Amino acid sequence: MAGRVDAVQIMTMHGTKGLGFPVVFMPSHFKRNSAPDFGPTYIDTEKVDINRFLNHRQDERRLFYVAMTRAKKYLFITSAEYKIEGKRRSSRNVLFDEIPAKYFMTEPKPDPTKRKPCSVDAVSEEVRFPTNYSELAYYLSCGYDYKMRFLFGFNPGVVPQLGFGKQVHNVINLLHKEYEETKKIPSKKRIQELLDEHFYLRYASEHVKKDLQNSAKSSLERYIKMWEEDFTLSVKTERVFELEFDNALIAGSIDMIKRDGADETILEIIDFKTGKPATELAERYDLQVQLYSIAAREALEINTKKALIHYLDAMKNARVMVETTDHALKNAKEQIGYAISGITTGSFKRDARMNNTCKNCDWCTLCPKRKGYRE
Ligand code: SF4
Structure with missing residues (x-):
C-alpha cells in the first residue's frame, strides 16, 4: 500500500494506519507503571488540566489494535521482564494479556523462512486502502503534506477550537433525531440543554469553551429560526457511507439528506460548515460535497439531484449550491482518483501547482520541500 517498498520498514504505530504487511513485529511492550513524568513544566497546572493531554487507556488500546491488525500472516509482540538489584523493573503491557490464548502459536512450527515468500503485491490487491475525504484533501493540497502527516506521523499543534465543528454537527444531528421522535421544533432552552450535555472541547480552557459554546448556540438558534422547514423535510442526518473507489474504500458521513422544499420529489444533500463562506476553501x-453526491448515488443508491453547503455563521445566503452535473462529478472523480493513485503508489511530491500552500502549511518551518527552502 502507501509508500510500500520490498524491505523491512520501521515506523511508529500511528504511521501504520491503512497499511498491511505479511509479518509485523511490535517490540518492547512494557507496562507503564504510571503516567509519563513531564518533569518541571512551565504550564500552569492550576489553569490547565494536564491530564487532558495524556494518553488514556482507551487511546492506547485503539492504537494497539490498529498496529496488531496490520499483520496479514504473523504477528510478533515482544516484551521481557528484567531485574536490577533483585527488583523487578518491567512487566508485560496489560493489553498483551487481553489477547485470547487461542491466537498464540504454542507448538513449534516449521521455520517460516523456509516457506515460499509471501507476495507483497498479493496482499495489496486483497486490501482496499481505507481513507476519507479529509485525508485525500491533504494529499490534493500537497503530496508532501500527506506524507508528513500520515506516513511520518507529524501532528500539527493543538488549537483550543479543535473539534468545534464536530461538536456543532453532533448537536444538529441530536436536534433532528429528537424531532423525529417528538415532532416538536427544538426550543432555545432545548438547544442550551443539549449543548450543556454534549458540547465538549478537549483542548479548550473553561473560558474559551464558554465562548465557543455561546457561538455554537447562536449558530444553532439562527439555523432553526431560518431553516425550520429542514425538520419536516429531512430524510436522514449523519448518513454514513463506505464508497469503493478504485483500490480504496472511502468512508464518510453526509450531514443531511432532505427533500427539496420547492419540489419534494427531489432529494438534496446539505453539508454544514461552521463559519462563513471563504473563497480559499x-x-x-x-x-467534498461532490464526493458525497457520488457516494449517495453509488454506495447508498440514493439519487440525490442537488447538493448545497450550509454556512452556519452566514447572516444571508447561507446555502450555496454545488455543481453536481455529470461533468462536474466526472471531474471530481478524476481528482479523487489522482489522490488515491498517488498515495497507493507512494508518490508524495510537493505539488508544484500549489505554490501558495507552503506559507499556510502546518509544516512550513520544518519541511525540506517548502518553497524557497535551501539546505
Ligand atoms: S511546506 Fe509546502 S512543500 Fe512542505 S508539506 Fe507544506 S505545502 Fe508541502
Whole structure:
C-alpha cells in the first residue's frame, strides 16, 4: 500500500494506519507503571488540566489494535521482564494479556523462512486502502503534506477550537433525531440543554469553551429560526457511507439528506460548515460535497439531484449550491482518483501547482520541500 517498498520498514504505530504487511513485529511492550513524568513544566497546572493531554487507556488500546491488525500472516509482540538489584523493573503491557490464548502459536512450527515468500503485491490487491475525504484533501493540497502527516506521523499543534465543528454537527444531528421522535421544533432552552450535555472541547480552557459554546448556540438558534422547514423535510442526518473507489474504500458521513422544499420529489444533500463562506476553501468544500453526491448515488443508491453547503455563521445566503452535473462529478472523480493513485503508489511530491500552500502549511518551518527552502 502507501509508500510500500520490498524491505523491512520501521515506523511508529500511528504511521501504520491503512497499511498491511505479511509479518509485523511490535517490540518492547512494557507496562507503564504510571503516567509519563513531564518533569518541571512551565504550564500552569492550576489553569490547565494536564491530564487532558495524556494518553488514556482507551487511546492506547485503539492504537494497539490498529498496529496488531496490520499483520496479514504473523504477528510478533515482544516484551521481557528484567531485574536490577533483585527488583523487578518491567512487566508485560496489560493489553498483551487481553489477547485470547487461542491466537498464540504454542507448538513449534516449521521455520517460516523456509516457506515460499509471501507476495507483497498479493496482499495489496486483497486490501482496499481505507481513507476519507479529509485525508485525500491533504494529499490534493500537497503530496508532501500527506506524507508528513500520515506516513511520518507529524501532528500539527493543538488549537483550543479543535473539534468545534464536530461538536456543532453532533448537536444538529441530536436536534433532528429528537424531532423525529417528538415532532416538536427544538426550543432555545432545548438547544442550551443539549449543548450543556454534549458540547465538549478537549483542548479548550473553561473560558474559551464558554465562548465557543455561546457561538455554537447562536449558530444553532439562527439555523432553526431560518431553516425550520429542514425538520419536516429531512430524510436522514449523519448518513454514513463506505464508497469503493478504485483500490480504496472511502468512508464518510453526509450531514443531511432532505427533500427539496420547492419540489419534494427531489432529494438534496446539505453539508454544514461552521463559519462563513471563504473563497480559499470553496474549491475544497465543493469537491467534498461532490464526493458525497457520488457516494449517495453509488454506495447508498440514493439519487440525490442537488447538493448545497450550509454556512452556519452566514447572516444571508447561507446555502450555496454545488455543481453536481455529470461533468462536474466526472471531474471530481478524476481528482479523487489522482489522490488515491498517488498515495497507493507512494508518490508524495510537493505539488508544484500549489505554490501558495507552503506559507499556510502546518509544516512550513520544518519541511525540506517548502518553497524557497535551501539546505
Ligand atoms: S511546506 Fe509546502 S512543500 Fe512542505 S508539506 Fe507544506 S505545502 Fe508541502
